[in-house]
Amino acid sequence: MPLKMPTESSRDIEPGSRVRIKQRVTVGARSWALEVTGVVREVKPIVTGIHTDRVKKDDLWVESVLLEKPDGELTRVTFDENTQIEKQ
Numbered sequence: 001m002p003l004k005m006p007t008e009s010s011r012d013i014e015p016g017s018r019v020r021i022k023q024r025v026t027v028g029a030r031s032w033a034l035e036v037t038g039v040v041r042e043v044k045p046i047v048t049g050i051h052t053d054r055v056k057k058d059d060l061w062v063e064s065v066l067l068e069k070p071d072g073e074l075t076r077v078t079f080d081e082n083t084q085i086e087k088q
Contacts, residue, residue, distance in 0.1 A: 013043055013085060018037075018038070018040075019067070019086060020035065020086045021067070021083060036077060037067075037069070038069040042065070043064070043066075044064060046064045046078070047061055063079045064079065
């Protein structure tokens with residue numbers, strides 16, 4: 001399966017890094033800003049489960065980061081072309 005290269009900003013983060021991730025989420029006509037801060041636990045591509053009818057094995061992969069937020073909660077964020085990552 002071909003794997004899309006990670007976004008430029010995701011190449012620089014590694015487990016143990018403290019980061020702030022900013023994204024703009026759009027659903028239909030609505031759009032809002034999202035921000036999450038935490039310590040990186042892992043950075044890896046994940047398969048979305050989306051595929052085409054043409055080729056069932058042609059899964060869509062996205063780059064993601066697993067963060068531990070200050071309160072201990074774990075959250076996974078997937079990257080798109082508008083994701084901003086700031087090291088802290």
